[in-house]
Amino acid sequence: MTEIIEFSLSCPAPKGHPECVVMAHGGGGRMMHRLIEEVFVGAFANPLLEARHDSAVLDVGGASRIAFTTDSYVVKPLFFRGGDIGSIAVNGTVNDLAMSGARPRWISAGFIIEEGFPLADLRRIAVSMRETADIAGVQIVTGDTKVVDRGKGDGVFINTAGVGIVSHNLTLNPAEVQAGDVILLSGDIGRHGIAIMLEREGLNMQSAIDSDCACVAGAALKLITAGIPVHCMRDLTRGGLASSLVEISEVSNLHLRVIETAIPVRDDVRTACELLGFDPLYIANEGRFIAIVPQEYAEQSLQLLRSDPVSAGAAIIGRVLPDSDGIVTMVTEIGSSRVIDMLSGEQLPRIC
Amino acid sequence: MKYRDEYRDPDAVSGYVDALNSITTKPWTIMEICGGQTHAIVRYGIDRLLPELITLVHGPGCPVCVTPMEMVDRACEIAALPNVTFCSFGDMLRVPGAETDLLQVKARGGDVRIVYSPLDAVKLAAQLMDREVVFFAVGFETTAPANALAVHQAKLLGLKNFSVLVSHVLVPPAMEAILSSPSCRVQGFLAAGHVCSVMGTQEYVPLAERYKTPIVVTGFEPLDILQGLTMCVQQLENGRYEVENQYARVVRRDGNVVAQELMQKVFKVTERHWRGIGDIPQSGLGLSDAYADFDADTRFPAVADTVSKARELASLCISGEIMQGLKKPTDCPAFNRECSPEHPLGATMVSTEGACSAYYRYRRRG
Numbered sequence: 001m002t003e004i005i006e007f008s009l010s011c012p013a014p015k016g017h018p019e020c021v022v023m024a025h026g027g028g029g030r031m032m033h034r035l036i037e038e039v040f041v042g043a044f045a046n047p048l049l050e051a052r053h054d055s056a057v058l059d060v061g062g063a064s065r066i067a068f069t070t071d072s073y074v075v076k077p078l079f080f081r082g083g084d085i086g087s088i089a090v091n092g093t094v095n096d097l098a099m100s101g102a103r104p105r106w107i108s109a110g111f112i113i114e115e116g117f118p119l120a121d122l123r124r125i126a127v128s129m130r131e132t133a134d135i136a137g138v139q140i141v142t143g144d145t146k147v148v149d150r151g152k153g154d155g156v157f158i159n160t161a162g163v164g165i166v167s168h169n170l171t172l173n174p175a176e177v178q179a180g181d182v183i184l185l186s187g188d189i190g191r192h193g194i195a196i197m198l199e200r201e202g203l204n205m206q207s208a209i210d211s212d213c214a215c216v217a218g219a220a221l222k223l224i225t226a227g228i229p230v231h232c233m234r235d236l237t238r239g240g241l242a243s244s245l246v247e248i249s250e251v252s253n254l255h256l257r258v259i260e261t262a263i264p265v266r267d268d269v270r271t272a273c274e275l276l277g278f279d280p281l282y283i284a285n286e287g288r289f290i291a292i293v294p295q296e297y298a299e300q301s302l303q304l305l306r307s308d309p310v311s312a313g314a315a316i317i318g319r320v321l322p323d324s325d326g327i328v329t330m331v332t333e334i335g336s337s338r339v340i341d342m343l344s345g346e347q348l349p350r351i352c
Numbered sequence: 353m354k355y356r357d358e359y360r361d362p363d364a365v366s367g368y369v370d371a372l373n374s375i376t377t378k379p380w381t382i383m384e385i386c387g388g389q390t391h392a393i394v395r396y397g398i399d400r401l402l403p404e405l406i407t408l409v410h411g412p413g414c415p416v417c418v419t420p421m422e423m424v425d426r427a428c429e430i431a432a433l434p435n436v437t438f439c440s441f442g443d444m445l446r447v448p449g450a451e452t453d454l455l456q457v458k459a460r461g462g463d464v465r466i467v468y469s470p471l472d473a474v475k476l477a478a479q480l481m482d483r484e485v486v487f488f489a490v491g492f493e494t495t496a497p498a499n500a501l502a503v504h505q506a507k508l509l510g511l512k513n514f515s516v517l518v519s520h521v522l523v524p525p526a527m528e529a530i531l532s533s534p535s536c537r538v539q540g541f542l543a544a545g546h547v548c549s550v551m552g553t554q555e556y557v558p559l560a561e562r563y564k565t566p567i568v569v570t571g572f573e574p575l576d577i578l579q580g581l582t583m584c585v586q587q588l589e590n591g592r593y594e595v596e597n598q599y600a601r602v603v604r605r606d607g608n609v610v611a612q613e614l615m616q617k618v619f620k621v622t623e624r625h626w627r628g629i630g631d632i633p634q635s636g637l638g639l640s641d642a643y644a645d646f647d648a649d650t651r652f653p654a655v656a657d658t659v660s661k662a663r664e665l666a667s668l669c670i671s672g673e674i675m676q677g678l679k680k681p682t683d684c685p686a687f688n689r690e691c692s693p694e695h696p697l698g699a700t701m702v703s704t705e706g707a708c709s710a711y712y713r714y715r716r717r718g
Contacts (some may be wrong), residue, residue, distance in 0.1 A: 019456075020456070020457075020459050020460065021459065022455050022456060022459045023455065023458075023459070024455070024694075029694075030693075031694050046701050122615070174668055201468060203468065267353050270353050270356075271353060274353075274356065276468075280439075326703070330398065330541050332395070332396050333360050333362070334360050334361075334362050334365045334396050334397075334398075334574045335362040335365065335366070336396055336397030336401060337402060338394075338395060338396070338397055338713075338714040338715075339714050339715065341712070
């Protein structure tokens with residue numbers, strides 16, 4: 001890729017592309033997408049990877065297909081309000097499988113543990129993983145353990161991979177999204193990211209904010225088993241709601257329009273965001289997803305989601321417009337309109 | 353959410369838009385000083401609701417945008433030292449210097465940390481007695497009191513391993529620089545509400561009189577901005593040029609006197625270079641003689657000549673014209689081409705409060 005910038009007005013800051021990996025490359029925004037495109041997609045290119053889904057759906061010759069995914073977990077602190085690294089490691093992978101409409105069945109667990117890590121904490125994490133797996137209806141069937149020198153890890157890192165069974169014939173993919181479709185969100189956004197941030201930075205707020213970490217497979221499968229011809233589902237993790245919407249608009253080349261006042265955000269989360277200068281649209285979640293369905297199924301889908309405890313706060317937040325401009329816009333709370341872009345770099349707390 | 357939703361009420365918004373439409377008879381160019389106001393204007397599309405006769409231009413009030421490049425280079429140089437723990441507000445980390453930025457210094461092993469309060473950096477210095485803890489003290493009159501308090505507290509605690517790299521700037525001298533420029537287009541100002549909560553409103557009176565320009569101290573919510581604009585246009589239409597206070601729920605005439613006293617004790621007024629604008633006399637704060645021991649700039653001798661290189665590069669940047677209200681971000685040929693938030697060419701694209709970044713996020717194709 002070329003680094004040379006040529007244009008009439010020279011500017012003061014020629015160093016745009018870092019020459020090494022920076023934290024923003026893992027932030028779920030534009031920089032991470034670029035890294036994946038430039039380094040990994042180029043090296044691994046194949047049609048299954050091209051689908052760019054949360055999990056790959058594989059044809060294995062039988063009546064059903066299987067969904068396969070993997071994810072690594074490096075959350076700090078390891079234990080936080082509403083969850084821990086173990087519950088996230090199970091739910092994150094289970095949720096990725098569920099987004100292709102699969103029924104999650106088996107997962108693996110790989111541990112990279114730093115020398116000196118307390119065994120009591122490791123036991124606590126293992127118990128949490130087991131309990132989370134039981135709730136999600138998956139079994140942890142294989143695993144791996146590595147120990148690294150003190151100072152070469154950060155307590156513990158966990159990788160999980162998962163396999164699920166796909167019994168439907170739908171293709172769930174951003175490319176399937178059609179003009180006129182309705183966008184549903186499974187509940188309030190921003191709680192996980194803010195819970196972690198408050199805990200990590202030792203910021204005290206009057207109200208306790210719990211992570212939304214949860215298995216959403218049950219709720220997602222309700223839509224599939226009810227026969228809703230879902231066009232796309234995405235779980236909202238790093239990069240938040242905004243990044244998922246932008247990804248879908250770019251792949252489908254359609255205009256996604258959402259209504260700010262329809263997007264549920266809890267008051268305490270909103271307050272924390274206002275104080276820190278964050279936008280809830282970009283905050284990470286661990287138990288939220290969007291589903292894009294044909295308009296005639298919108299109300300039924302909403303009721304199905306609301307009938308599941310994990311998505312009881314579901315809402316219709318917008319629709320897909322026919323304009324082939326591949327962007328996301330939002331009707332703001334004061335009634336004006338603005339463009340929603342993917343996060344660039346990390347969300348950093350503002351000065352004032 | 354209380355104290356927030358009532359300032360974003362759509363009915364009240366359209367009420368003010370109607371009022372502006374009915375009182376505006378001539379074209380007016382109004383500058384909002386603060387980056388927080390710019391952000392709100394573009395985020396909520398407020399400028400698009402206004403009568404066509406009103407043009408908003410975005411002022412220099414983003415501390416990240418105006419911190420001179422050589423200061424960022426100095427910060428990177430100090431942060432890369434093996435015995436230094438460098439603390440900064442979050443959004444300074446991405447500001448590009450001539451060579452690198454603090455995020456990359458961190459990626460290469462520098463101990464760079466985000467703090468939410470300068471007092472956290474003092475706390476850190478008390479814990480890490482074998483390391484030098486340096487805080488990057490940037491910002492306007494808004495952040496100056498807390499930064500002054502940090503230095504004052506470090507002195508009381510007798511901390512020898514704490515210092516600050518100071519690049520503080522003051523609003524009124526920058527407004528004067530804009531108003532006295534022969535190419536000035538600005539006819540009225542929305543002054544920065546939070547700066548005035550510290551400094552009060554009185555220092556703006558001579559400016560309004562000397563340049564016959566109305567100045568309305570304004571808040572940051574959509575309704576604050578619309579009310580501030582209405583007050584400003586009313587003055588312009590009536591031929592008045594007074595200092596008015598829209599943000600009375602926060603700003604008092606005399607400001608926060610305790611904070612001002614602390615600032616005067618710890619800091620002294622100096623000349624300051626503004627990125628994209630140039631040198632402005634009496635426009636910055638440096639440490640006063642009584643606190644000079646805490647100056648990181650003298651504690652860590654400069655290795656490279658960062659100033660001349662940075663100045664040479666900076667002299668070519670259009671962000672200066674943007675911050676003086678002469679151009680809009682979309683006038684820049686590099687906007688959304690070579691220049692984007694993940695590939696910022698100028699400081700106004702770096703901070704979320706910068707005019708270019710605000711336009712990029714909310715206005716690219718919308």
